[in-house]
Amino acid sequence: MNKPIASAMLLFLIGVTLLLPALSASDGKALYSDQVAVLMYHHVHDEDTSSSTISTKLFEDQLVYLQNNGYHFISLGQFESFMQGADVPDNAVFVTFDDGYESFYTHAYPVLEKLRIPATSFVITDKHSDPQAYAPPFMSVEQIKTMTSAHPGMISAQCHTNGMHNDPVTPYMTNRIIVDGVQETEEQYRARIVADTEACIRSMSPLGPEIVNAMAYPYGVFDKASAQLVHAAGIRYAFTIVPEMAKRNVNPLQIPRINAGNPNISPEVLHETIKRRIQITAP
Template sequence: MFMRKLVVKAVALSIFGLGMLLPSLQAAKTNVLYKDQVAVIMYHHVDDDAKSAGTITTKLFEDQLTYLKNKGYQFITLQQFRDYMQGAKVPHNAVLVTFDDGYESFYVNAYPILKHMRIPAVNFVITGDLENPLASYIPSLSKDEIVEMTTDTNFIDAQCHSNSFHYKLPDGSAALLGRIVTDDKKETEEQYKQRVLGDTQACVAKLGELYPGPIDAYAYPFGFYDNKTIDYIGQGGMKYAFTIVPEMATRDEDPMQIPRINAGNSAVTPEVLDSSIMRRIVAPAPSSQEVPLADTMNQLGGKAAAAADGTVTIQYQSGQWTGTANANKLTARAGGKTITLQKPLVLKNNKVFIALKDLETVIGAQIVYNPTVQSFSVRQTPAAKK
């Protein structure tokens, strides 16, 4: 009966919600700051008295959202984000608001602002705290508060931040990532797998009792994860997982490693948040584009030089390669492995140029262009597996 009432209420709200979201679906044709990407912004605690690196005041929170809204940013729901990752269009200047930890301050301080401004948000909840929300060091959301927010609107979501993994093990590793040691015996890989699977499934089950929406998104506790973590929470029902890597989100990326830009620090003024987003806009360049090798490597944090005899050297992190201008071969100094370029290195006006796709092959990473700062950068978030 409880679930039936929730479903009926959700259906009744759908008409209201569709009308409310039409402005974001009809993306403004003017003031296009970026398109076909999403700025996922991250918060934790909104409180006027607490002081911490993850806390901002109610006024700053409202000022940030107001500033972004007035500048033409368009706030989207988690469902719109899911649809985008599956190939649907997204409004220009799209922003997804996320919160970690499921603090009660979200209900008390953030939710009234979000509801008044009709801005969607998702809170990643530690479901183990639901049974006794006031027992936490910082009070947590209750079941009733989650039910109220997710049924009185259709644009507030609650998703997983684990059931009980928001702590560190004695060796300092995150509970999600580390291995538990009992009586000097480390848990086996199968035990670890079952622990992660069980925790994830518990989170899904507990949130699934509160509202009928899909529970398939996860925020990694402390931002720590690895390939096994990704695999096991995926087996537990997760299709989207959010990191703390500060980049823009695009559908070309691994949906289990979605980046987010931190907005929940008292030093992040509305102008700083706007600048943070603008500095991370990505505009993938055509693979055939040729770029000046030395200048581009400097922007990427590496080095490149051409000697008078035409010898070209490239250095990036621990790798070094040598080649010759007007040739299409580069040889690694360590091991002597040869890379065959799609296009030869070209000498123009005393500068060596390389095809951008070839440079990506050399350094082993995706390179993107930011039109705001007019420079190239290495993408930290891995591409989606094809």
């Protein structure tokens, strides 16, 4: 074999080797079917740092990596249809954000829009009166409307309670709090959970075209009583922080999510985390 031909073959083999990841990602093989990896994020920012803050680059790198490795992103509407019996694509992923920080609008939304990836933001509504008074600041109602109206069904906004996201040590959702120096009664507790949930739904309903019927529990904390109360107030789907895959037979008020919003979660680590959570269905 002469030298030019050998060189050409070597270049060809190198090219094929470089293409192998892309070829394997598009070979149609499903990692999983009939279940959804619901991802949880909080804050995407390039100066702020915390265990729940990731950079814009890492956020985009994660999503692009998943796209290139055969994952298919679905919207809230598709997820709810799945829970009601509809099919979803193989390797389905649903992106969610908690709290309603302004960074969802300024940092995450442009990436989602560019990649055409749906997402849902769970919003704390008692911050709407003065969203810039906090660190980090929260989204304004105008910012939320801008996203949901520009991409109906793709970007959605739902509830993270109205005013029960204030104390991780004594979560308001499950504890009987002190009112005027006296612990609230069981009746007062039940009335408070229902009233707060209804207030959140009222605040969020004008901000997008979709029905407000979903919630992420504050700090992921809930119990049987609180789940029943938010359901009575109008919530049909409630999301936890239990790190599992979501299957159709899961309790719709106890939907698991996989944390993707830690700065140490590289695209590859996220991919492997999802793979470890896949639930094998018996034939």
